[in-house]
Amino acid sequence: MSALDPSIGSGALRAPQTTAPTRTPASKFDSHRMWVVARTELRQLLLSKDYWMPMVALGAIFFMILPAFLLLVITRVGDISMVQQASQALSVLPEAAQSRIQGTTPQARTSYALAVYLFAPIAIVVPLTISTAVGAASLVGERERGTGEFLAHSPASVREIYLGKILASFVPGYLTTVIGFGTYSLVVNLIVGPEAGGWFFPTTEWLIMMLWILPPFLLLTLSLVLRLSARVRSTAAAQQASGLITLPLIAVAYGQASGTLMGANTSTAWILGAAAWALATVSLFRGVRSVTRNRLLGVAQ
Amino acid sequence: MRAAPPLPDATPLVALDAVSHRFGDTLALASLSFEVPQNRITVLLGPNGAGKTTAFRAITGALVPAEGTVSTFGLDPDREGHLVRPRCGVVSANPALYDRLSGYDNLAYSAELYGMTGSLRPTITAAAQRFGIADALDDSVGGYSTGMKTRLALARSILHRPELLLFDEPTSGLDPESSHAVLELIREMTAEGRTVVMCTHLLSEAEGLADHVVMMEGGTALIAGTPDDLTRQFWPNPIVRLAAEDGEVLDRLSNWPGVAAYRRDPAGARLELDDLSRLPDLVAALVADGARLTRVEPHTPTLEDLYFTIRRQAGGSTAGRGRNGDHNGPTTPGAGPDDAGEETDGDGHRGRSPGGGRRNMLEPVAARWGATTETPPLWAGEQSPLEPAPATAESIAALEAGEAQR
Numbered sequence: 001m002s003a004l005d006p007s008i009g010s011g012a013l014r015a016p017q018t019t020a021p022t023r024t025p026a027s028k029f030d031s032h033r034m035w036v037v038a039r040t041e042l043r044q045l046l047l048s049k050d051y052w053m054p055m056v057a058l059g060a061i062f063f064m065i066l067p068a069f070l071l072l073v074i075t076r077v078g079d080i081s082m083v084q085q086a087s088q089a090l091s092v093l094p095e096a097a098q099s100r101i102q103g104t105t106p107q108a109r110t111s112y113a114l115a116v117y118l119f120a121p122i123a124i125v126v127p128l129t130i131s132t133a134v135g136a137a138s139l140v141g142e143r144e145r146g147t148g149e150f151l152a153h154s155p156a157s158v159r160e161i162y163l164g165k166i167l168a169s170f171v172p173g174y175l176t177t178v179i180g181f182g183t184y185s186l187v188v189n190l191i192v193g194p195e196a197g198g199w200f201f202p203t204t205e206w207l208i209m210m211l212w213i214l215p216p217f218l219l220l221t222l223s224l225v226l227r228l229s230a231r232v233r234s235t236a237a238a239q240q241a242s243g244l245i246t247l248p249l250i251a252v253a254y255g256q257a258s259g260t261l262m263g264a265n266t267s268t269a270w271i272l273g274a275a276a277w278a279l280a281t282v283s284l285f286r287g288v289r290s291v292t293r294n295r296l297l298g299v300a301q
Numbered sequence: 302m303r304a305a306p307p308l309p310d311a312t313p314l315v316a317l318d319a320v321s322h323r324f325g326d327t328l329a330l331a332s333l334s335f336e337v338p339q340n341r342i343t344v345l346l347g348p349n350g351a352g353k354t355t356a357f358r359a360i361t362g363a364l365v366p367a368e369g370t371v372s373t374f375g376l377d378p379d380r381e382g383h384l385v386r387p388r389c390g391v392v393s394a395n396p397a398l399y400d401r402l403s404g405y406d407n408l409a410y411s412a413e414l415y416g417m418t419g420s421l422r423p424t425i426t427a428a429a430q431r432f433g434i435a436d437a438l439d440d441s442v443g444g445y446s447t448g449m450k451t452r453l454a455l456a457r458s459i460l461h462r463p464e465l466l467l468f469d470e471p472t473s474g475l476d477p478e479s480s481h482a483v484l485e486l487i488r489e490m491t492a493e494g495r496t497v498v499m500c501t502h503l504l505s506e507a508e509g510l511a512d513h514v515v516m517m518e519g520g521t522a523l524i525a526g527t528p529d530d531l532t533r534q535f536w537p538n539p540i541v542r543l544a545a546e547d548g549e550v551l552d553r554l555s556n557w558p559g560v561a562a563y564r565r566d567p568a569g570a571r572l573e574l575d576d577l578s579r580l581p582d583l584v585a586a587l588v589a590d591g592a593r594l595t596r597v598e599p600h601t602p603t604l605e606d607l608y609f610t611i612r613r614q615a616g617g618s619t620a621g622r623g624r625n626g627d628h629n630g631p632t633t634p635g636a637g638p639d640d641a642g643e644e645t646d647g648d649g650h651r652g653r654s655p656g657g658g659r660r661n662m663l664e665p666v667a668a669r670w671g672a673t674t675e676t677p678p679l680w681a682g683e684q685s686p687l688e689p690a691p692a693t694a695e696s697i698a699a700l701e702a703g704e705a706q707r
Binding site for chain 2: 032033036037040043044047048145146147148149150152153154155156157293294296297299
């Protein structure tokens with residue numbers, strides 16, 4: 001490393017006018033700053049192989065390996081008693097759901113029902129697990145690394161920081177789920193499609209769940225997790241505490257998702273989603289208050 | 302955006318007035334008041350826990366003090382922080398860098414947060430070159446040495462061309478050559494019209510760099526002013542150190558005209574003259590009397606002399622024995638068997654503190670009081686005695702009388 005070079009002098013810093021600070025007032029919400037916070041957080045995640053490798057593995061297991069294995073077993077093994085029993089068990093499904101099951105053989109009907117109705121947890125567990133892990137470490141992590149001091153002195157408002165962190169936590173979980181969902185659709189159609197009379201997935205109910213119901217539940221969870229992250233003293237404590245929030249929300253979200261998939265009326269799903277969005281919005285607004293510069297500095301009382 | 306009106310030249314860029322703040326039971330700032338003149342380098346000096354970092358945080362509005370008022374650029378950093386912070390560049394004691402990102406990404410992040418647009422590469426490269434870090438810009442910061450991180454943090458602080466730079470121990474972890482270069486750069490920045498506030502433990506670093514000094518302890522400012530004014534305040538008379546083969550021959554100087562104060566120790570004598578022009582006559586007279594002088598040395602008091610004198614008078618330790626934890630209060634003054642300047646930091650390492658254990662060679666007040674190891678504080682109340690002039694002929698005489706009685 002060369003020694004410092006004072007000879008370069010101040011002229012070196014006379015930057016082109018195009019790079020001059022525009023000095024956007026931080027009192028007004030600056031969405032660009034929020035994106036900058038989110039993008040930087042995401043870049044750090046991408047650079048951390050020990051973070052995204054488990055994330056990819058989790059997505060692969062839940063969206064590809066596990067469904068493919070189960071569906072292959074059912075569709076390829078043949079007429080065994082287990083398939084017969086599973087087929088009979090479909091009678092516990094609501095009538096509306098039963099009426100939509102396609103296929104003429106027990107294998108086809110069983111695999112169709114599994115693919116459409118019983119794999120809802122994977123769409124819930126994966127994004128919540130991934131996003132919660134990111135969110136729990138986001139604010140307390142800044143404090144632990146000492147970078148909270150930089151943010152506290154920066155022009156970024158606490159709202160921009162908070163929403164940037166929410167976004168950075170939301171994207172990995174939801175993106176994994178969307179990619180996984182695409183892969184899952186492919187797996188389901190390739191394995192079950194020939195038995196069920198052609199490509200049938202995703203169904204309308206799945207699309208509503210993925211695009212309308214899951215995002216607000218994810219945001220609601222993250223708004224609570226980030227509140228915790230702003231308050232606790234260590235990342236480990238944040239991870240522990242966020243589990244308490246995430247588990248009940250997984251149960252609720254799973255219940256709602258299953259209801260949507262099996263329910264007869266899609267309007268109920270739309271209403272449910274709207275309620276979740278409203279709840280998430282309120283929680284996000286309230287969550288902003290949890291981030292203070294004192295907390296970024298680690299000197300909050 | 303409401304543009305802040307430009308401040309008149311004489312208006313301080315930063316003004317803290319009776320600012321107090323507590324962290325739990327610990328008083329971090331205790332009615333702290335000081336001003337930062339424009340386009341000057343103001344150095345905050347003080348031991349660990351003096352409140353320097355908390356003061357920095359209050360200046361940008363990162364921390365809102367419980368009491369008192371803070372004005373930065375004539376604005377309230379609490380209510381108008383969004384107008385204050387973009388105009389400040391901060392280097393905290395911890396470089397506060399993102400280890401997983403490259404040096405370039407760290408700088409780009411800051412540039413964008415501070416609202417810089419367009420092509421950032423030339424500006425970032427120029428800033429990095431200025432601090433000798435351009436070659437490592439694409440490397441992950443996690444692999445940087447401490448010195449490299451400090452340089453990167455310095456480069457980051459000036460990227461958006463702030464008007465006010467706040468440096469908390471900016472040369473921490475740098476080798477002497479780099480430290481020197483950083484200090485040169487700080488001088489350059491003030492020449493460019495920027496105002497710098499810096500806190501440091503290194504008195505030698507502040508010497509010659511500081512245009513304005515604020516000495517802090519226990520969350521309050523003991524004294525503030527230009528180094529010249531402050532030294533004149535404490536040592537209004539020129540000081541000369543003399544030594545002779547026979548030291549006793551020097552004692553006659555105590556009654557000579559123009560000698561304001563005299564003290565002799567085994568190393569020689571220390572005089573305060575009303576006018577340094579008396580020195581040639583004084584030396585000639587001594588020689589004529591047969592004195593064989595081995596040393597005649599006019600002494601200009603340094604910032605270090607000032608620091609230890611003020612700390613001693615404030616009742617703080619001059620031995621640098623405070624721990625590196627936050628908010629440690631003043632320690633007992635005076636020497637002890639372990640008064641050798643070694644301190645234990647938070648990690649249990651032992652090392653010599655800056656100037657630790659060094660006895661103030663001037664000891665102006667103690668000399669007048671007598672050779673006590675513990676200098677009585679000049680005041681017992683809340684009001685600092687160090688403003689205005691701390692030691693007048695009358696006060697010294699009164700203290701001498703009291704000491705003699707004891």
